[in-house]
Amino acid sequence: MKAKIHVTLKSGILDPQGKAIEHALETLGFKNASNVRMGKYLELDLKETDKGKAEVEVKSMCEKLLANTIIEEYRYELQ
Amino acid sequence: MNFGVIVFPGSNCDHDCLHVISSVLGQNATPVWHKETSLTGLDAVILPGGFSYGDYLRTGAIARFSPVMNAVKAFASEGGMVLGICNGFQILLEAGLLPGAMLRNKSLSFICKDVHIKVENAATPFTGHCTSGQVLKIPIAHADGNYYTDPVTLAALQANAQIVFRYCTPEGRVTSEANPNGSLDNIAGIRNAEGNVLGLMPHPERCSEDVLGNDTGRLIFLSMLDALKKAKLKAVVA
Numbered sequence: 408m409k410a411k412i413h414v415t416l417k418s419g420i421l422d423p424q425g426k427a428i429e430h431a432l433e434t435l436g437f438k439n440a441s442n443v444r445m446g447k448y449l450e451l452d453l454k455e456t457d458k459g460k461a462e463v464e465v466k467s468m469c470e471k472l473l474a475n476t477i478i479e480e481y482r483y484e485l486q
Numbered sequence: 487m488n489f490g491v492i493v494f495p496g497s498n499c500d501h502d503c504l505h506v507i508s509s510v511l512g513q514n515a516t517p518v519w520h521k522e523t524s525l526t527g528l529d530a531v532i533l534p535g536g537f538s539y540g541d542y543l544r545t546g547a548i549a550r551f552s553p554v555m556n557a558v559k560a561f562a563s564e565g566g567m568v569l570g571i572c573n574g575f576q577i578l579l580e581a582g583l584l585p586g587a588m589l590r591n592k593s594l595s596f597i598c599k600d601v602h603i604k605v606e607n608a609a610t611p612f613t614g615h616c617t618s619g620q621v622l623k624i625p626i627a628h629a630d631g632n633y634y635t636d637p638v639t640l641a642a643l644q645a646n647a648q649i650v651f652r653y654c655t656p657e658g659r660v661t662s663e664a665n666p667n668g669s670l671d672n673i674a675g676i677r678n679a680e681g682n683v684l685g686l687m688p689h690p691e692r693c694s695e696d697v698l699g700n701d702t703g704r705l706i707f708l709s710m711l712d713a714l715k716k717a718k719l720k721a722v723v724a
Contacts, residue, residue: 478589
């Protein structure tokens with residue numbers, strides 16, 4: 408099973424990198440873009456075949472290491 | 487006194503700390519490799535600056551799982567003095583020994599320069615040689631020093647005098663202009679509720695000798711030494 412995990416800064420927390428990217432997009436003429444948020448994308452293979460157990464494991468990975476839940480939130484897909 | 491300096495893969499201020507402890511303070515300084523599982527015999531522990539594990543994932547995120555961190559947690563819970571400088575501060579945050587988290591500097595730049603910090607609490611084992619409100623000129627060198635915590639935790643930090651250092655102007659005014667990285671409430675250093683763990687972004691080990699043109703940082707190490715001596719004396723008398 409493959410887990411695809413997105414980690415982003417929580418809404419309301421300043422994202423200086425997102426802001427810089429937004430300014431760059433604006434400079435390039437993409438005036439419609441706003442609220443750019445930058446995050447991390449992680450992909451990993453799991454030996455687990457049971458989706459429920461895999462979900463518990465991925466959630467635990469996110470809570471313990473992949474995301475710092477003080478400032479970040481995470482979501483994942485299992486395939 | 488016996489000071490241990492934890493060495494993680496990627497630490498790069500470990501030797502500066504060892505030098506200050508041994509040559510400036512005249513105390514025993516022992517490097518402690520991150521695979522160690524015991525801190526027996528040490529009176530204080532320093533987590534130095536650097537780029538532990540290349541800052542991969544987040545600063546301090548992987549170092550906090552080094553075997554030695556279990557020993558550091560046990561040491562701290564028994565009241566042992568723990569000082570985290572820069573990356574060491576970031577590791578203490580990730581390890582949950584101090585509250586909050588670090589965000590990228592507001593400017594996105596790696597900032598390496600002298601800043602001024604105000605001693606907000608001189609009644610800690612790390613600041614006994616300072617006076618309340620004293621302004622210290624100390625260098626910073628980081629890309630992720632933008633301290634953040636939730637409003638409830640911030641209120642608790644303020645109420646318990648856990649904010650030990652705040653960025654300020656040379657005159658001691660705490661203003662947004664004097665804040666180099668966007669840190670919440672100009673926070674440059676905090677302590678835990680018990681008072682035996684301190685983390686700060688500025689580097690006192692880089693300014694502890696006259697020959698470097700600035701020896702302000704020595705105040706922090708001298709404070710630690712004094713606090714340790716007093717604690718030992720108390721233990722002997724008891």
